Amino acid sequence: PEWKRAATALKGIVKIGAVDADSHKSLGQQYGVSGFPTIKIFGNNKRSPTDYQGGRTTDAIVEQALNQLRTIVNERLGKRGGGSSGGGGSSGSGNEGKDTIELTDSNF
DSSP states (O other): OHHHHHHHHHTTTSOOOOOOTTTSHHHHHHTTOOSSSOOEEOOSOTTSOEEOOSOSSHHHHHHHHHHHHHHHHHHHTTOOSSOOOOOOOOOSSSOOSTTOOOOOTTTO
């Protein structure tokens, strides 16, 4: 299936999963899955996915996944809408928190 090809292309970038809602009825009901195939997008709010209404080709699924990823990144950067802010970047100091990894010979 096309979604499997999309999952292969996006491996390590975006997670794509599948659930047999006939075998896992409670999970299907929880997320409003009433037919096959149903594609849900779990963005920032994992409890409230949106219904995917796009094409069922690999390219269309990958494009939507990357658009969602871009939206999440822009939200984390404090950007709204599609425009570029052109704002200043980080100085590189003081940002070595839990979201960064110091690269060494052993982990890179």
